[in-house]
Amino acid sequence: MTPLFSRLLALAHDNHAAFYAPGHKGSQGVFPGLAQAWGTAVFRADLPELPGLDNLFAPEGVILEAQTLAAETFGADQTWFLVNGSTCGIIAAILATVGEGEKILLPRNVHQSAISGLILSGAMPVFVNPPYDPQWDLSYGLTPESIEQALQIHPDIKTVFVLSPTYQGVCPDLKAITAITQRHNIPLIVDEAHGSHFKFHPNFPPPALELGADLVIQSTHKTLGAMTQASMLHRQGARVDPQKINRALQLVESTSPSYLLLASLDAARAQMATQGETLWSETLTLAQRARQTLTSIPGLKIFDPQPQAGIEYFDPTRLTIDVSGLGLTGYAADEILTETLGVIAELPLGRSLTFILTFGNTNQDIQRLIDAFQTLSENNQAQQPLNKPNISTDQPETCYGLPQLSPRQAFFATSRAVSLEASLNQICAELICPYPPGIPAIMPGEKITVATLASLRQTLQLGGVITGASDPSLKTIRVID
Structure with a gap:
């Protein structure tokens, strides 16, 4: 059942004279090169808020139906579809829970969208440094102990914001963190942008909603089948007023939302509801094959963390590879892989590259990845390994101070x-x-x-x-x- 997608598809094939935006009028006015490259069907479905397509900011029809189905599928009390990415969901969550001069606890490795939320809200951040691993040059998740300590030092904190998972698939102990925030009766916002798939296979980390988070923002386009920018904001419980979310989203989302993006969220949800576990079982098999084979290639080191401070769970579909043993930075390796070997990573860093595996990947993709790293290893085995990062820090592992200015x-x-x-x-x-x-x-x-x-x-x-x-x-x- 795909109420929004199905209605959009029907209207895209409706024969009528269009005297409304967009200017291409359902493909008649499209630049011929675009029509030749992408076909006309996508432009026929590029419709505005016509009667029957509902209104994103006051849904009563097919958008409301689609969002209700999404809430049921992901385990939320209420779900909002987002067309400006997780960025607008994160900003809206901050605006709805903390105001001018009020304190919000965040990890220091938050995405820049959270800082935009601080600028717009006027909130004062209490930053906490998560555990840092110098061997991998990576930061992990916030520990429950550091959050508890921050709340003792700053008992007037109004909201806690955490990241789970990181780009590398690391999840903190959200169960313990939610127990703390619920005891203090303050909302917990979870940036789960990279974890929209957790709900759909038992071998994934538990999703934040299952562990008690109040607001969860997911980039549905990152790991599921929605189009780029298509995301979701989920709410559960009574600690956050849904009307505040509604008002905040009207500030940060376009008043001309793309129905192509909205319909792709409806379709992605239906795909997971009906085929999710099967699709992800196949993906996990591919990930395991890649991990086992790449581990045996000289000069490579595969990130496979065990539970420790800042790591309670790990997403096995995230593949992070340290290439410093080949004398290469992650940036240099990324350039070689992209320009000569036809393999493109999600994230290059100083020592490593991170790859996202989903049900969109194939056996051929995995073989190409393996072959590329085999070539990279053979061509760089004579290189001296890179030195470990040697940047001193004047910050302790955890820091509970306030910035000089908001x-x-x-x-x-x-x-x-x-x-x-x-x-x-x-x-x-x-x-x-x-x-x-x-x-x-x-x-x-x-x-x-x-x-x-x-x-x-x-x-x-x-x-x-x-x-x-x-x-x-x-x-x-x-x-x-």
């Missing part, structure tokens, strides 16, 4: 550009992110430290890309005047 105050403050050297100990006015993964190295309101500058320089030296800086070369940085 991100909103810093964002709107007068700023000036200074050299990197002169920026030391100044308050940053920019949101500067190595991308991917889009985790801020420094954000508005934070003091610029030696460790921050060293990290940014190393990212550039290793071939990474820095986004958000007004000076893309990063010779200068904007600070609060």
